[in-house]
Amino acid sequence: MKKLLLIIAFIFTANAANAIDVTIESPKIRLMPPGVNMAAGYFTIINNSDKDITIVGVSSSKYDSMEIHDTVKDGDVMKMVKQDSVTISANARFEFKPMSYHLMFMMPDEDFKENQEIDVTFITKSGDVFSSVFTVKKMTVMKMKMKMDMGDMGHMMKNMMRPDYVFPAGVKGGKNMMSKKLMFGYKYGTMEMDCCKDSTSSVSNDFIKNLGFSMAPTDMTMDMHMFSAMYAVNNKISLMAMISYIEKEMEMVKLSGMNVGNTHKTSSRGMGDLSIAGLYKLSGKSNLKASLSIPTGEYDEKDHNMMGMRKVLPYPMQLGSGTYDLTLGYSFQEIHDDWSYGFQLNATKRFDYNSEDWRYGDRRELSAWVAKPVSQTVSLSFGLDVEHQDNINGKSSNRNNMTPTWNEYFHSHLRVSSNIGLNFKLPNSKSRIGIQCGVPIYEDVDGPQMDPDFKCNLGLSYMM
Ligand SMILES: [Cu+2]
Numbered sequence: 175m176k177k178l179l180l181i182i183a184f185i186f187t188a189n190a191a192n193a194i195d196v197t198i199e200s201p202k203i204r205l206m207p208p209g210v211n212m213a214a215g216y217f218t219i220i221n222n223s224d225k226d227i228t229i230v231g232v233s234s235s236k237y238d239s240m241e242i243h244d245t246v247k248d249g250d251v252m253k254m255v256k257q258d259s260v261t262i263s264a265n266a267r268f269e270f271k272p273m274s275y276h277l278m279f280m281m282p283d284e285d286f287k288e289n290q291e292i293d294v295t296f297i298t299k300s301g302d303v304f305s306s307v308f309t310v311k312k313m314t315v316m317k318m319k320m321k322m323d324m325g326d327m328g329h330m331m332k333n334m335m336r337p338d339y340v341f342p343a344g345v346k347g348g349k350n351m352m353s354k355k356l357m358f359g360y361k362y363g364t365m366e367m368d369c370c371k372d373s374t375s376s377v378s379n380d381f382i383k384n385l386g387f388s389m390a391p392t393d394m395t396m397d398m399h400m401f402s403a404m405y406a407v408n409n410k411i412s413l414m415a416m417i418s419y420i421e422k423e424m425e426m427v428k429l430s431g432m433n434v435g436n437t438h439k440t441s442s443r444g445m446g447d448l449s450i451a452g453l454y455k456l457s458g459k460s461n462l463k464a465s466l467s468i469p470t471g472e473y474d475e476k477d478h479n480m481m482g483m484r485k486v487l488p489y490p491m492q493l494g495s496g497t498y499d500l501t502l503g504y505s506f507q508e509i510h511d512d513w514s515y516g517f518q519l520n521a522t523k524r525f526d527y528n529s530e531d532w533r534y535g536d537r538r539e540l541s542a543w544v545a546k547p548v549s550q551t552v553s554l555s556f557g558l559d560v561e562h563q564d565n566i567n568g569k570s571s572n573r574n575n576m577t578p579t580w581n582e583y584f585h586s587h588l589r590v591s592s593n594i595g596l597n598f599k600l601p602n603s604k605s606r607i608g609i610q611c612g613v614p615i616y617e618d619v620d621g622p623q624m625d626p627d628f629k630c631n632l633g634l635s636y637m638m
Pocket residue numbers: 214243254276277278
């Protein structure tokens with residue numbers, strides 16, 4: 175947006191040079207300590223023309239965001255209030271000064287030094303453009319008896335630069351962004367499972383065999399590459415779309431009959447379900463999410479069985495649900511000076527059966543975490559995940575009775591995992607990296623059911 179504004183500015187200055195007759199005196203930006211992401215700018219503008227000039231926008235190639243502010247008294251607190259425009263009367267002089275109108279320079283590309291020069295472009299209501307060069311200057315901060323309240327925005331700007339501002343990599347969904355921001359994300363998730371649990375304890379292959387199954391899974395890996403895009407329609411509403419590429423592999427062992435002890439591997443890979451979501455910001459700390467899962471993933475994936483015949487793979491090996499699923503979520507995060515915490519609740523409801531006459535069970539999840547920045551660029555987090563998954567409803571026409579993975583009643587579980595994570599906020603960059611890994615610490619399952627050894631998530635995001 176900033177770049178677009180500048181391009182527009184160049185076009186206008188080229189075509190309409192001197193269309194605006196203004197003089198700008200002593201333009202300066204307050205020198206801020208490193209790591210501070212907001213600075214005020216002051217100058218005096220003289221309108222040499224016989225017409226009023228209304229400034230409606232400011233931008234700079236060195237800052238992501240700029241605003242015009244006024245300072246107003248609210249009780250005994252001074253507040254900075256964003257202004258959509260400021261009008262300079264014909265043949266008048268107007269001062270942008272401390273405790274009054276000023277420019278707010280936000281999210282600099284780098285930490286600036288004294289006497290560094292910063293380009294600033296102004297756009298007027300009539301579409302004219304004029305520019306000036308501001309100089310970074312050390313200025314004594316006025317000692318004020320009154321408290322300065324930067325409001326929501328000041329806190330937000332400061333917090334946004336923290337590594338723990340974004341959720342740990344394993345936490346789904348996201349946070350609202352500033353209006354018109356666009357973000358691209360990539361997440362890689364991997365999970366290793368082995369066999370098997372029933373209730374809260376591990377069970378042996380003999381146990382599975384004695385239940386009448388002739389095959390048992392031995393281990394399973396799931397890899398997921400998820401691509402997402404998020405766009406902030408305004409400060410309250412962001413829209414997201416997510417699609418994943420999934421790879422699954424399962425090894426089975428023959429428990430009875432012919433070829434006892436032989437193992438066999440099956441795999442499935444392809445696109446998963448497409449998810450589109452809306453985020454609604456409730457406050458600076460919380461948001462609501464509603465997402466719809468659209469069945470783009472296959473749910474009748476096939477692979478060769480032990481006999482060499484291509485058969486539909488059991489439920490856990492499928493890539494999609496085959497149903498339109500609704501997920502409602504609530505996220506909360508509170509950021510303190512040197513730590514933060516948050517939690518997220520998600521509930522997924524599946525309404526219909528897929529064309530193979532089954533559906534995955536409903537699902538409820540809770541993720542909670544505490545995070546602590548250990549430097550300006552790195553934060554550490556500890557978290558707990560609770561997931562509650564229901565059994566499969568209906569019965570696939572492709573099912574068989576040979577393996578517990580095909581049994582609809584061996585899928586529900588309550589699982590608690592603990593995890594540890596790292597977030598990186600690259601300096602002077604719009605990229606973030608997160609990594610989070612966890613292991614189950616409590617499981618209560620309807621089984622025999624496969625259970626995870628560990629899971630890891632790696633997340634990358636880039637904000638335009
Ligand atoms: Cu301000």
